[in-house]
Amino acid sequence: MQKQFGHEQRLALLSNMVLIRAFEDKITELAQVEGRLPGMQITCHGQEAIASGVVQALINTDVIVTNHRSHGHMLARGVDPKALFAEIMGKKDGLNKGKSGTLHLTDPSHNVLMTSTIVGASPLLAMGAAFAQHYRKEHAATCVFFGDGAAAEGSVHEAMNMAALWKLPVLFVCESNGWAGAQPHDEHCPVSRIVERAPAYGMVGEIVDGNDVEAVYHMAVRLLNDCRQGRGPALLECQTYRMHGHSENDVQHYVDKAELAEWVKLDPIIRYTQILREKGEIESVETLEKQAKTLVDEALAFADASPYPLPEEAMDHIYVNSFATEG
Amino acid sequence: MQKQFGHEQRLALLSNMVLIRAFEDKITELAQVEGRLPGMQITCHGQEAIASGVVQALINTDVIVTNHRSHGHMLARGVDPKALFAEIMGKKDGLNKGKSGTLHLTDPSHNVLMTSTIVGASPLLAMGAAFAQHYRKEHAATCVFFGDGAAAEGSVHEAMNMAALWKLPVLFVCESNGWAGAQPHDEHCPVSRIVERAPAYGMVGEIVDGNDVEAVYHMAVRLLNDCRQGRGPALLECQTYRMHGHSENDVQHYVDKAELAEWVKLDPIIRYTQILREKGEIESVETLEKQAKTLVDEALAFADASPYPLPEEAMDHIYVNSFATEG
Amino acid sequence: MNVQSTGQAIGSALALAMEMDKSVFLAGEGIGTSIIVNPHSPTRGLLERFGPDRVRDTPVSEAAIAGLAVGASCMGLKPVVEIMYFPFITLALDMIVNHAAKLRYLSGGLSSFPLTIRTKSGIFAAGCQHSHHLESWLTHIPGLKVVYPSNPADAKGLMLSSIFDPDPVIVIEEMPLYWTIHGETPDGDVRVPLGQANIVHHGSDVTLATYGRAVHVALKAATVLADKGISLEVIDLRSLVPLDTATILSSVRKTGRFVSLHDATRFCGFGAELVALVSESCFPELKTSPRRIAAPDIPVPFTQPQEEFYKPSVEVVVQTIHELIA
Amino acid sequence: MNVQSTGQAIGSALALAMEMDKSVFLAGEGIGTSIIVNPHSPTRGLLERFGPDRVRDTPVSEAAIAGLAVGASCMGLKPVVEIMYFPFITLALDMIVNHAAKLRYLSGGLSSFPLTIRTKSGIFAAGCQHSHHLESWLTHIPGLKVVYPSNPADAKGLMLSSIFDPDPVIVIEEMPLYWTIHGETPDGDVRVPLGQANIVHHGSDVTLATYGRAVHVALKAATVLADKGISLEVIDLRSLVPLDTATILSSVRKTGRFVSLHDATRFCGFGAELVALVSESCFPELKTSPRRIAAPDIPVPFTQPQEEFYKPSVEVVVQTIHELIA
């Protein structure tokens, strides 16, 4: 069941990161233009290696549960950038018909079935999804992304506890980006590493450099295999840094500029480009960037062209049916 | 600040256990008589060493937060058995005027200010109380009792996390009695010891034989001292066994009789009596038992003699005042 | 048809649903092995019958129990989970309100959550942390359905409808009814549709709408009033969402008088909705002011005399209706 | 007196309370250092002024934030804690309902809980997990007081009363008002007592009771209606518990017509209580059926046209009142 890992896979790891960056750079750009994008915009700038690495380790039947910082996970999974962009704008042709906006992007056709922006909720949803996989004896796992800030929520504890107790196939991926909003890690967490939690549940816990896409990928492959084989859940902490503000209207007034500059040097895309160039696998990243830019421009054009849903369509999609039928 | 530990203290450790046992034996007896006691009755039979040992380690300004299994903690703290018994019966002269019944016994005059029967809630309340002690720079700690079952609640995680982060003076005492209702430990918890949690918060964690009252006492003294000295919270797991049903109407149909019999041999009162007899500190436990029985009989007589509160007094004690006054 | 207690009838619905559909499973605290051996407990015997994979005793983790239901239902299972006592549901409300009720909406209809949450309600001597009627909270949340049976046949039929309903349904079970109310219960998969009230006592002078234990209080009051020549129509709502407004309103249009009755506290209770609905919709037909009968605005008291003080009684119903007619 | 925004007025109440009483402290997520630098944020600058012991940024743990308030208040402190957005309060409801509201009762009056919980409400483009008006949940709970200001002076005066009130108070702050509504705010410790409504527009034809953002909708409607010769009395409730029923009822007795208005959804919303109260108490004086204006029974939508569809508007108020008068 070990996945192949060759040139094609390495190229995919890089090109997914490049696509995510291009997509989100456009978001960042438009977020500066008054009235262009509704609500707050949240990017994973600098964290692309986690999305790209973990998601590439998934098999088709694996399920993803993501959170408020979801673009990377969605794009790496192959969700249509057009539908994504339209949804972010609240348009009719959006992934969720304008009902989600940027915060709850959901695509069951890619096994992204439920997305919550309640911090700490995604691990509980994932535990439930993994229960279903386990109940049906599927050879599949559920991969959930959450932040170092989320780890403070009681829900995350309950999810890990129950998943460990019942040996459910959940990979808990903690994107430790050093921040929960404007609070640095040591202001919201008494221990420096979230992975310290794993032994409290008798669960496997691993920590990787979250800006090293191959390291993330290989570790995720290993842990997911164990999950699918019935060995119970695992916790994977990916250490990284939130390069942008919490959202695009956050000017990071509380961030140490020197610290930020240090992390710029660890940009996962630059690092991996260099590695693949040294290996002779690519000449430059420019071709990938161009392709990505084209996709993003098309997505934006599509989103712009899409109309808003009708006001009264606000009434749709609350219930599957309002009255149960007689049996 | 180390407390004295001599004959008097040892005698108190034993006599408190004896009092708790006598008090609760009366509860057990009356619980069999239809209509004698309202609602469910919950005893700590077999766990008296934890109540006696931990509570004796407290100083006057320390706060106790207890839970549904509270008689032991209250009696060891010196709460009036008369008022306790009357409260358990829902009488006017009860500790809480019949508003609490057995489940939420509260006595601010003994620093037992808030008692919850919501499993897992007490650690949060304790964290808040300890915050107040810390805020006012009191040299005092808050001691909270909770069960191994409660450890599954998200609230317990949030309480430990916040207390550890802010170095609040909380002693988390887990009474690991092997059960959460009818669920044995391994059906509700993925690790055999709750103390495994402590490192997840960078917190001191210790485990003791919960049926050894001196061991409990000495460990509690040490950990409480550290708490009061500003070294942050600590977790003390006391391993014991729930000798009765969850409540007195639980016939323990799911309990292995052999396991129960093994624990009978470890009865904390018999054990400590033997030790003190061997040391020549007491001749027998009978005098203490007699004193305890007298106290309990008086308590019961008092409770029986007390009238019920008036029906319309149900309207009292919701608000301190219904309308705020102009400043 | 056979006579069952309300608890047994719920149990037979659970068993039948599990037999009919492998995607149905149960989870909750002590639903498999319980501290209490009571023949009227709905989940009694199900662990032995269906095994621990389908009847799951959980840790004491209400948020996780609800999260399990949300996550598993989104994957196509039909979870039936229990929150032991109604006030404990507060620990699960993020999952219920922000997730079960909203995630379908947020997905633009792509996901669905065919889950059922059972919770035990009722006034009993354990104090207000065990006893608290919160139905008007749940009925205020678009995306949830809320069911509140009063007798064995309804409890069974509504439970079956709830389990196989494609949306999240909260079933509120009045625990005291488990053993006090027995009745004829149809065999097999006989469902009571959500959203159909039942006129359990026909009358022409006053309409009273209620649910759960209070239905039995209302029926006793109807008998007392009949002796005095007052004809009370008693509507057992059965499901609060969807609410059968047609039945309520047509009854009020006939009687011209309306009373709501429930064990929950008065202020912002479900009776407020009922009275508001009737006042808005039937004002011209109303002969006198509508009235709410409910518990006073206090927590459920522990001690016996105060518990009696709290509970809406037959006497209060009779007296209120006398006042209306006078 | 000086002109402040609503957000600034709340901030000045917080600062004043902290100056006056050392037992007041603040805690919440990002209340000290926030991602957004907005001069109208109530907590802006307080960390710098009072230091991190008294202005505590917390982990993302809503239950613990509420638990902190319950535990610390029982020890005699006066915590003022923030639950960032209203729907997140679901995570704290066990602490609020089963503890803050009930522990005093259960103690037979021996303990008390002088805490204040602030939460940010309002309709904004983040979707229904960030935006959900749940005030009728809190008002249904005996033991809680619930405050809902609409302007700077009230926001300040009610906040001061709440902080120094000996019971648990929930203060619901409509976030959009922070920066859109400015007004004269008295200097110093000028309190607005809990339980006193304010008639913000006198009228004789119809009584409208509302609170929060909707007050401003009602005032605009009053102006439009005045032009058409209809005289609307607008009551700003200011506190929902205790509720100033006297002011509402005496207004309805005068006008004979009643409308409630709020941004929360309709079914079992606070308007149900208002209409029920009026219908029960003033039936003989009512000339026509009372009416509720509220959001439809759907989650708060994300996309702009649907958000507009959701929000009760000036037009709907004007039209509803026209219908009543006709």
Ligand SMILES: Cc1ncc(C[n+]2csc(CCOP(=O)(O)OP(=O)(O)O)c2C)c(N)n1
């Ligand atoms: C229950 C809840 N509380 C608070 C928030 C507001 N909030 C959104 S993101 C965030 C910080 C989360 O930090 P982390 O989990 O580390 O994720 P990151 O944003 O760093 O990716 C907060 C507090 C929320 N959405 N949900």
Ligand SMILES: Cc1ncc(C[n+]2csc(CCOP(=O)(O)OP(=O)(O)O)c2C)c(N)n1
């Ligand atoms: C939130 C909540 N869930 C469930 C219960 C019901 N309940 C009461 S005690 C108990 C078991 C608790 O086990 P543990 O914490 O180990 O304490 P023990 O009873 O063993 O002392 C349960 C599930 C409750 N009171 N509160």
Ligand SMILES: [Mg+2]
């Ligand atoms: Mg983070």
Ligand SMILES: [Mg+2]
């Ligand atoms: Mg236990």
